[in-house]
Amino acid sequence: MSKPGLFIFLLTCSCPSFAGGPLVLGGSAGTTPVTYQNPNITLNIESGDLNETTSNAEATALVLQALALWNNVVTSNIKLIPSQTQIEDIDINNYQTYLPNPGGTVFNANDNLNPVVYDSTGEIIDAFFGGDGLPGTQSDFVIGFAASIITVGSSYFDEGYAVINGKDLGLSSIEIKLLIAHEIGHFFGLDHTQVNINNQETDFGTPGFCKTNVQSAYPLMYPFVCRKEETLHQDDISSVSSLYPNASANNSPNPHIESRQRLIYS
Numbered sequence: 001m002s003k004p005g006l007f008i009f010l011l012t013c014s015c016p017s018f019a020g021g022p023l024v025l026g027g028s029a030g031t032t033p034v035t036y037q038n039p040n041i042t043l044n045i046e047s048g049d050l051n052e053t054t055s056n057a058e059a060t061a062l063v064l065q066a067l068a069l070w071n072n073v074v075t076s077n078i079k080l081i082p083s084q085t086q087i088e089d090i091d092i093n094n095y096q097t098y099l100p101n102p103g104g105t106v107f108n109a110n111d112n113l114n115p116v117v118y119d120s121t122g123e124i125i126d127a128f129f130g131g132d133g134l135p136g137t138q139s140d141f142v143i144g145f146a147a148s149i150i151t152v153g154s155s156y157f158d159e160g161y162a163v164i165n166g167k168d169l170g171l172s173s174i175e176i177k178l179l180i181a182h183e184i185g186h187f188f189g190l191d192h193t194q195v196n197i198n199n200q201e202t203d204f205g206t207p208g209f210c211k212t213n214v215q216s217a218y219p220l221m222y223p224f225v226c227r228k229e230e231t232l233h234q235d236d237i238s239s240v241s242s243l244y245p246n247a248s249a250n251n252s253p254n255p256h257i258e259s260r261q262r263l264i265y266s
């Protein structure tokens with residue numbers, strides 16, 4: 001049985017430029033940044049391979065490194081904890097046991113799993129984004145997505161999930177790790193950030209994607225795959241620290257290509 005809830009489904013958008021912050025506002029007045037009530041969040045990683053060249057162990061090592069990026073922010077108390085046991089291989093045949101259905105009528109938000117899914121064929125992404133599996137389909141561009149589910153009026157997420165595209169899209173292991181960290185950021189409630197970047201970046205003109213600043217200036221939570229550093233940007237650090245402040249820290253306010261550069265996070 002699923003709770004009545006609001007399915008938060010993340011898509012990139014052409015929004016005004018904004019610094020990182022909460023993905024969802026909730027609570028009785030609709031003004032409370034929605035978070036996980038307990039900042040110690042257990043995720044269940046599936047046991048299948050990412051794809052034919054990246055084994056489950058290799059992919060899971062990247063997930064653990066991605067979680068560590070967030071866990072190591074000293075001004076935040078968030079702790080993303082991988083389960084000691086892994087859940088079964090999740091693919092197009094059984095994903096609706098673990099994820100919300102693409103129609104948003106079933107949530108699977110009370111099974112205590114928070115699954116991390118390796119979509120080795122891209123079929124799950126196509127099911128959600130309307131792809132047809134043919135060349136140029138959605139899973140040729142969308143390299144991952146994540147969401148969490150809230151009950152309407154709540155200030156807290158119930159549960160969530162992350163899906164990582166396993167198709168060979170020419171990403172390096174570092175880029176895959178950063179992708180996973182980006183999706184996990186959405187999972188626990190962070191929105192995209194475009195701080196200090198020209199938000200008119202475009203596929204068809206100037207400035208092109210990832211071209212308005214040095215790559216180290218792009219936050220991890222930028223909507224496109226631009227950052228290459230295996231670190232969080234200060235804006236990412238400030239954002240997670242705002243949502244999940246460490247009580248012992250001084251909570252300062254949130255301050256303010258190549259073909260694969262067209263790949264979008266969701």
Ligand SMILES: [Zn+2]
Pocket residue numbers: 182186192222223265266
């Ligand atoms: Zn995103």
